[in-house]
Amino acid sequence: MPKSTKKSGKTSGKNANVQPQATSKSTPSQGSPEDTQQSKRKRDQNEDEVNGESAKNKTARVTRNATAEAAEDVEGDTIRQTSDDQELSQADLAEAVPALKKMHTRMKGGKRQVGKRSSGDKFQLSPSLLEIFADRYRAARNAHKGVDYQRLSTTKTFKDFKGHAEKLRAREPELKVLLMKALTEQREIDAGKPMKTLKL
Secondary structure, eight states: OHHHHHHHHHHHHHHHHHHHHHHHHHOGGGSOHHHHHHHHHHHHHHHHHHTTOOHHHHHHHHHHHHHHHHHHHHHHHHHHSOTTTTOOOHHHHHHHHHHHHHHHHHHHTTSSOSOOOOTTOTTOOOHHHHHHHHHHHHHHHHTTSOOOHHHHTTSSTTGGGTTOHHHHHTTHHHHHHHHHHHHHHHHHHHTTOOOOOOOO
16 A cells, blocks of 8 residues: 555656646746847748738838838928929029939939839829929920920820829929929039938
8 A cells, every 4th residue: 555655656746847847948938038039030020921011022111101201301391482482593494404313313222213102192203204294394494484284294104194284283393392402412412512311
């Protein structure tokens, strides 16, 4: 009889030793800081995959957001300044249009495009459309007349604005602000001043 009691005592002793080890391995608090960082990275990666967003898509989203912020800044400037305050002379306008193209090239930083338009904003002008718009604006100013927005909105280039000439006309103040900004930046570069970091 003492033997059986002794045997049961041994078994319970082994079980007692096994259980604490199993629980100590499962507790995450005893992991090293490297382990927690790796698990955090995995968690972030899983969240990205769940959202359907790879690193490439994430970068594209950041670029789009930066472009949208830049456009909002320009629209804010447009609201603050009246169109009379920022009317460029013919000579300045001749300088400003190529300066705008150079500014967009700098913003691209060797990439094919600055960012993509959001699918919901049909009337947002891309940098290339802004350049074409600037050329048409300059041509109209050289001819001493206003831009024919009705005709311009029916061209293939501005096909999204077909039947919405007033939406294209509403973009003129934004264009003027951009031309002014591009001209100022180009003159600073030509003068040899250190270029400010572009706020994208």
